[in-house]
Amino acid sequence: MKKLLLILFLIAVSFDGFSQFFLEKSGKKLQKGITKYESYFTFYYDATKDKIFLQIDDVNKEFLYVRSLSEGIGSNDIGLDRGQLGGGVVVHFKKAGNKLLLIQPNQNFRAITNNKEEKQSVKEAFAKSVLHGFVIKETKKGSYLIDATSFFIRDAHGVSRSLARNKQGNYSLDKSKSAFNIERTKAFPKNVEIDVLLTFKGSPKGYNIRSVTPDGSLVTVHQHHSFVELPDNNYKPRKFDPRSGGYPMSYLDYATPVNQPIKKRFIYRHRLEKKNPKAKNSEAKEPIIYYLDRGTPEPVRSALLEGGRWWNQAFEAIGYKDAFQMKMLPEGADPLDIRYNMVQWVHRSTRGWSYGGSISDPRTGEIIKGHVSLGSLRIRQDFLIAQALQAPYKNNTVNDEFALQMAIARIRQLSAHEIGHTLGFAHNFAASTNGRASVMDYPHPKFSLKNNKIDFSNAYDTKIGVWDKVTVAYFYQDFLKDEEIELNKILDNAFANGLKYLSDADARSQGSASISAHLWDNGANIYDELYNILKIRKTAITNFSEDNIKTGQPYSVLEDVFVPLYFLHRFQTEATVKLIGGLEYNYAVKGGNQTVVKRLDGSIERIALQAVLQTIAVNEIAIPKDKLNLFPPRAIGYGRSRESFKSDLGVEFDPFGAVETSSEMTLNLLLNPQRVSRLISHKSLNKRQLGLVELIDELVVKSIKKTHKDAYYQELQNVINTKVLEQLFYLGAYKNQYKQVNAIVFYKLEEIKSILKNKKSTGIQKIYDIAMVKMIDDFIKKPSSFKKSKAPQIPDGSPIGSH
Numbered sequence: 001m002k003k004l005l006l007i008l009f010l011i012a013v014s015f016d017g018f019s020q021f022f023l024e025k026s027g028k029k030l031q032k033g034i035t036k037y038e039s040y041f042t043f044y045y046d047a048t049k050d051k052i053f054l055q056i057d058d059v060n061k062e063f064l065y066v067r068s069l070s071e072g073i074g075s076n077d078i079g080l081d082r083g084q085l086g087g088g089v090v091v092h093f094k095k096a097g098n099k100l101l102l103i104q105p106n107q108n109f110r111a112i113t114n115n116k117e118e119k120q121s122v123k124e125a126f127a128k129s130v131l132h133g134f135v136i137k138e139t140k141k142g143s144y145l146i147d148a149t150s151f152f153i154r155d156a157h158g159v160s161r162s163l164a165r166n167k168q169g170n171y172s173l174d175k176s177k178s179a180f181n182i183e184r185t186k187a188f189p190k191n192v193e194i195d196v197l198l199t200f201k202g203s204p205k206g207y208n209i210r211s212v213t214p215d216g217s218l219v220t221v222h223q224h225h226s227f228v229e230l231p232d233n234n235y236k237p238r239k240f241d242p243r244s245g246g247y248p249m250s251y252l253d254y255a256t257p258v259n260q261p262i263k264k265r266f267i268y269r270h271r272l273e274k275k276n277p278k279a280k281n282s283e284a285k286e287p288i289i290y291y292l293d294r295g296t297p298e299p300v301r302s303a304l305l306e307g308g309r310w311w312n313q314a315f316e317a318i319g320y321k322d323a324f325q326m327k328m329l330p331e332g333a334d335p336l337d338i339r340y341n342m343v344q345w346v347h348r349s350t351r352g353w354s355y356g357g358s359i360s361d362p363r364t365g366e367i368i369k370g371h372v373s374l375g376s377l378r379i380r381q382d383f384l385i386a387q388a389l390q391a392p393y394k395n396n397t398v399n400d401e402f403a404l405q406m407a408i409a410r411i412r413q414l415s416a417h418e419i420g421h422t423l424g425f426a427h428n429f430a431a432s433t434n435g436r437a438s439v440m441d442y443p444h445p446k447f448s449l450k451n452n453k454i455d456f457s458n459a460y461d462t463k464i465g466v467w468d469k470v471t472v473a474y475f476y477q478d479f480l481k482d483e484e485i486e487l488n489k490i491l492d493n494a495f496a497n498g499l500k501y502l503s504d505a506d507a508r509s510q511g512s513a514s515i516s517a518h519l520w521d522n523g524a525n526i527y528d529e530l531y532n533i534l535k536i537r538k539t540a541i542t543n544f545s546e547d548n549i550k551t552g553q554p555y556s557v558l559e560d561v562f563v564p565l566y567f568l569h570r571f572q573t574e575a576t577v578k579l580i581g582g583l584e585y586n587y588a589v590k591g592g593n594q595t596v597v598k599r600l601d602g603s604i605e606r607i608a609l610q611a612v613l614q615t616i617a618v619n620e621i622a623i624p625k626d627k628l629n630l631f632p633p634r635a636i637g638y639g640r641s642r643e644s645f646k647s648d649l650g651v652e653f654d655p656f657g658a659v660e661t662s663s664e665m666t667l668n669l670l671l672n673p674q675r676v677s678r679l680i681s682h683k684s685l686n687k688r689q690l691g692l693v694e695l696i697d698e699l700v701v702k703s704i705k706k707t708h709k710d711a712y713y714q715e716l717q718n719v720i721n722t723k724v725l726e727q728l729f730y731l732g733a734y735k736n737q738y739k740q741v742n743a744i745v746f747y748k749l750e751e752i753k754s755i756l757k758n759k760k761s762t763g764i765q766k767i768y769d770i771a772m773v774k775m776i777d778d779f780i781k782k783p784s785s786f787k788k789s790k791a792p793q794i795p796d797g798s799p800i801g802s803h
Helices: 002-015 116-125 159-165 207-212 300-309 311-317 378-389 401-422 466-476 483-496 526-543 555-566 570-577 602-616 655-670 673-685 692-701 711-733 739-758 763-781
Strands: 034-037 043-046 051-056 063-071 085-096 099-104 129-140 143-147 171-173 191-202 218-228 248-253 263-267 288-292 324-328 341-346 355-360 367-375 448-450 453-455 583-585 597-599
Touching: 085 129, 085 355, 159 171, 159 191, 159 218, 288 300, 300 311, 300 324, 300 341, 300 401, 311 324, 311 401, 311 466, 341 401, 355 401, 367 401, 378 401, 378 526, 378 555, 448 526, 453 526, 466 483, 526 555, 526 570, 526 602, 570 602, 570 655, 602 655, 602 692, 655 711, 673 692, 673 739, 692 711, 692 739, 711 739, 711 763, 739 763
Parallel strands: 288 324, 288 341, 341 367
Antiparallel strands: 034 043, 043 051, 051 143, 063 085, 063 218, 085 099, 099 129, 129 143, 171 191, 191 218, 248 263, 355 367, 448 453, 583 597
């Protein structure tokens, strides 16, 4: 009898290694409420206590841990979007007494060597991180059962930190209002996906959090945890070259000989191999497949699929057949499942950025999952631009198909752009000066005038760019031998054919010097395109009327349609300003065939200056008098937003404020301290360069010395003149620049004072001129006390804000 009982006990134990917790007393089945998930990591869900227990069979096995947001907050400014990826890190468990520790080793410092002691010395030299400690509940033949509930139900994604950093309030996790989301908790052979509902309690302080939550004191999101099998060791990292168009993953290798760089840099890329490596054209062993969010509506859905598939053109060019594919996400699949490269359609309360991210193997840079987040309101901005440029609603008609098609064309390009990031590619902000060479630039729609009508037919590109084919070749082409030589050939041939590549740091700063790297610009001759866009803008403003909105809409909507038209020139202005004190340069390497660095010719600087000064000309930026009657005080329910004109006149539309904002935009760029300091340096090296004295003289001619018979224009000129003085005051008082700048500015202020005193102005204009003289005197007496007044804030641009 005793022997029989022992046999029954052994059967019960063998049925499940952890009988104490999960089996009924009979030992034949799981307790009620317990669900077992057999997968990469076997785990148990206890529905009676809302707990998850992990079964750890190999404490030394490294795997990838990824955290993300499966349901977000819906605010572009806060940034906690649905589908937002967190970091992917290599981790492993380690037994320590009655605990298992989850450890993240340090991947930044390594020793690539066969010397075990050398490897150990580096490992011991730098800190690692213990992410969590788990009490062992039960042990069975080297397997451990741990309660992982506290690890999963925590603020792993840093939601409370994000809310505090964005000044939305101090929030903390309320575990009583948090739980596992078992419907999105899945188990697969190579990955485990666990989803949790988290509620944060606090006192809302910011408008943004209150605007997107039903109760601002309780913010509920969903966080997602993935445990993923690491790739095998058959992936071969490819070296990073600063000219290649990608981002570097890097680490320090302390086993490197002293005569070689200790910092190793490799590109991020997907694994891609030909079925037949020797064939000129071959299918891939495993194609790169991206999936589109099933929640994407038509016609956006078709546009995103088409634009994403452009990339296959580049893969075909390097001998792959159907290596890049784009499909709809299978029904029931989770967008955050690590097995799916995703393009996700993300909704927010306001227009905002789209972005492409990825999860990669931190050891090698191999991309495991690409994930694109596309803001759903972006398409409406392009529609609005088209609506502003052409009055489509005359005689109660609804003829706006052209606007929809332009917006759809932008969505195709956006799909390709953001997917490009997840393939490993960086922005190429020089491509727009190079014949639309890359979808990795920020494109401004191209317009032209035909018979005094605005033509939209060439607004956006319809294919992958020639630079994109270069990056795909560098990242993904197979080489049977001489890989490094062949990679250099790809880049040398590209630059020999006139292609350019510069990225974010060279484009985003207001004081940046690159003559090629710009955001939202067009044209090989930047200043020519500025003149072109000003002509298009003026034509559209002349034709602007109530026919730019649909019948039945309040005129308040008409004012919002006018905003992107009025500021249509903003980004081309910024690009043109960069030619002043500008540099031509590349990410050149020794032995390459590119220009290292040279100053832009002074004659080009002067042409650019005249184009830029056109953007502060009253006859260019004044809103015509007859248009002002189109903009009454805002209707109830249609108040001003961040994308509206601001007003110093209360409810009334403010034409002075628009001019003040526009002129300040130009002057901030033109009289940037870094830019004008470069003028001093460049002039000292070559007397034919544009100098700061000449720049200020031209500025004064086009502003302070200008007069108008029309009272409205003259008042707007006074607005511009005040902004010119204030920007000169700012420059004169600024300390972190060449002192020659300060000296020149003070000298020129004395000249301006003399000009104002000698003007034969009368009436109210004389009062203003006297006031400006006093402004100059007050500043010169005590420049340190100067505080620059701010023009009404410029409405958000493309996609949002200037930068």
